[in-house]
Amino acid sequence: MSDDRLKLKNKKLKKDRTALKLGFFLILAAGLLFIACFGEYIVPYDPYAQDLSNALQPPSGSHLLGTDRYGRDLFSRIIIGAQTTIFSALALVAGITIVGTIIGVICGYVGGWVDSLIMRISDIFLAFPEMVFAIAIAGVLNGGIWSAAIAVGLIAWPRYARVARSQVLAMKNHQYMNAAKLMGTRWYKVILKHIMPNILGPIIVTAALDVGAMIMNLAGLSYLGLGVVPPTPEWGSMMSEGRSMLQTSPWIVLAPGLAIFITVVIFNLLGDTIRDILDPKQTRRTLNNHVQNMKAILSGRKKREKTLVE
Amino acid sequence: MNVLELKDITKTFPKNKKAFTAVDGVSFSIKKGECIGLVGESGCGKSTIARIITHLEQATSGEIFMNERNVTHLKGKELRNLYQNLQMVFQNPGDSFNPRIKLGSSIGEVLINFGKPRSEVKRTVQQLLEQVGLNPEFAVRYPHEISGGQCQRAAIARAIAIEPDLLICDEATSALDVSVQAQIVDLILNLRNEMNMSYLFISHDLALVQSICDRILVMHRGRIVEEGSTQDVIEHTAHPYTKLLLSSVFPIHPDAQWQIPTVPQATEEEGNACRFWQRCPYCREQCKKERPELKKISEQHYAACHFVE
Numbered sequence: 001m002s003d004d005r006l007k008l009k010n011k012k013l014k015k016d017r018t019a020l021k022l023g024f025f026l027i028l029a030a031g032l033l034f035i036a037c038f039g040e041y042i043v044p045y046d047p048y049a050q051d052l053s054n055a056l057q058p059p060s061g062s063h064l065l066g067t068d069r070y071g072r073d074l075f076s077r078i079i080i081g082a083q084t085t086i087f088s089a090l091a092l093v094a095g096i097t098i099v100g101t102i103i104g105v106i107c108g109y110v111g112g113w114v115d116s117l118i119m120r121i122s123d124i125f126l127a128f129p130e131m132v133f134a135i136a137i138a139g140v141l142n143g144g145i146w147s148a149a150i151a152v153g154l155i156a157w158p159r160y161a162r163v164a165r166s167q168v169l170a171m172k173n174h175q176y177m178n179a180a181k182l183m184g185t186r187w188y189k190v191i192l193k194h195i196m197p198n199i200l201g202p203i204i205v206t207a208a209l210d211v212g213a214m215i216m217n218l219a220g221l222s223y224l225g226l227g228v229v230p231p232t233p234e235w236g237s238m239m240s241e242g243r244s245m246l247q248t249s250p251w252i253v254l255a256p257g258l259a260i261f262i263t264v265v266i267f268n269l270l271g272d273t274i275r276d277i278l279d280p281k282q283t284r285r286t287l288n289n290h291v292q293n294m295k296a297i298l299s300g301r302k303k304r305e306k307t308l309v310e
Numbered sequence: 311m312n313v314l315e316l317k318d319i320t321k322t323f324p325k326n327k328k329a330f331t332a333v334d335g336v337s338f339s340i341k342k343g344e345c346i347g348l349v350g351e352s353g354c355g356k357s358t359i360a361r362i363i364t365h366l367e368q369a370t371s372g373e374i375f376m377n378e379r380n381v382t383h384l385k386g387k388e389l390r391n392l393y394q395n396l397q398m399v400f401q402n403p404g405d406s407f408n409p410r411i412k413l414g415s416s417i418g419e420v421l422i423n424f425g426k427p428r429s430e431v432k433r434t435v436q437q438l439l440e441q442v443g444l445n446p447e448f449a450v451r452y453p454h455e456i457s458g459g460q461c462q463r464a465a466i467a468r469a470i471a472i473e474p475d476l477l478i479c480d481e482a483t484s485a486l487d488v489s490v491q492a493q494i495v496d497l498i499l500n501l502r503n504e505m506n507m508s509y510l511f512i513s514h515d516l517a518l519v520q521s522i523c524d525r526i527l528v529m530h531r532g533r534i535v536e537e538g539s540t541q542d543v544i545e546h547t548a549h550p551y552t553k554l555l556l557s558s559v560f561p562i563h564p565d566a567q568w569q570i571p572t573v574p575q576a577t578e579e580e581g582n583a584c585r586f587w588q589r590c591p592y593c594r595e596q597c598k599k600e601r602p603e604l605k606k607i608s609e610q611h612y613a614a615c616h617f618v619e
Contacts, residue, residue: 175405178366182388182398183468184423194420197410 018276025270032263036082037092045073047080047233056249066251074255081233089214092149097207100160105191108168122158131153138226148227152217163206167199201278208271212264219260235260313475313508315339319372321358332358334532345502345509347519349555350529353355356512360480376516394424397469400452401481403461407453415447417468420496436477438467442497449559463497464566470501478510520544528552531585548613550590591615
């Protein structure tokens, strides 16, 4: 087989593999959503029912993941907790994607002082350490998962606005944007028909990669007591509740921790795969890449030093 | 009647804190049915003029008239209506169509925007494609699925769809290879005979312009240096810069009459000097002190040089 054909075959294989990967992670993510949607019908116990005689039981046949200090079944609580955690994260990502994109498109399209003003405001938001800012806002608002979502959303929108803005600015250099103007296309049609379809890819990639991070942020705020109000099961607050018993009953922390871990990994890998498909120009930064980059930089420096000496 | 008239158009861009004058007091007019060629080297302001006429760029000063109406400061709805009489074919055919929209929809968009009933659009698009020598089936293709020449034909179809009074071709053929260029030129000539449109044909290729246009304007560094009928400009060339352009069109002669030192990026302010003096073989003291204005040589033939009669 000639080299070219081999290359072609490899390329095709890679494409197939990406599609396969996408399917695989989509099924996993759909599974998580399914659990979140129909949690009520899956759970073996009422997640709110206290049974003090069964408190702090380690994982066993009757309680798959053990019980917490009030004797509530952890497995049931995690399944019901998936609802709060996953749905609020998805709603949050959807919300900031829409808001951020609208703001970014306006900035890029209108330009001028509007652009400068909004971008400076977004700079202010970006200048604070994310989590500290979120904690401050969630603390000011009156608690609950939605105030946590608003807090995280407030620190996350500038990224989306910037992605959308830079895409629109790049679009403006295309002649078909001028052509659209000459065709007498109205501004809202230019945005909807000519700009949006062409910039959607990078925005979706940003959003898909962000779902995992948003789950982490929300769980983090809940862990600090700024998210959901007990007794509503939520993974972050569940971990927080078990913190004091970490040495005697580690499963109370481990179970929700693992749930967060698995969910974040699935959504991150899904985001990665979506990126591979929608944005093939961006290569993934693997460890190998970094090593090679470092090698290249080091050898380049050596060469330069050599020529300098000579 | 003048379809288009430019009066003293100037455009300056800020460049390293200094103003760079891309177009410097350009005036000309295009009569109905006339085809005008605008030639000059890269960066002389040809495309800027096209962008100013189409309002993609605002002129710093000067006025634009279309069909005897002042259109310099049109905005919004009135500007949209202006495009019914004014269309442009862009330089890079591949980039002048949205890659995600089928060619038929792209061409149809302009028809719908200017009030063609939707039921007729499909038929009209197919007629247009046939008119520019494309298979009507191309309406369902995407821009990347066809060649550059075909794409440029489609772009021309889009531009003539609403039968504008003036069609601007901004380097419409320079991204294409020579044989395709000839086809596009043929197409434009045919359209000229069929439709009563005026053309502003912008190019750096004097030979190409010569074969299409009635009149030629030669631009050099933001100014028009020679203006006249094609015959006058080609056969009775007056300005040394036009001679330079002509000699570069026919490079077959090994003994080129004169060597011209090229001055790259001579953007520094020359005050009142002739802008060509550094490269001009006939340069004299007067050229470094005094800027020549357009002088009448014969009926309809003007040149901006001190030493023409």
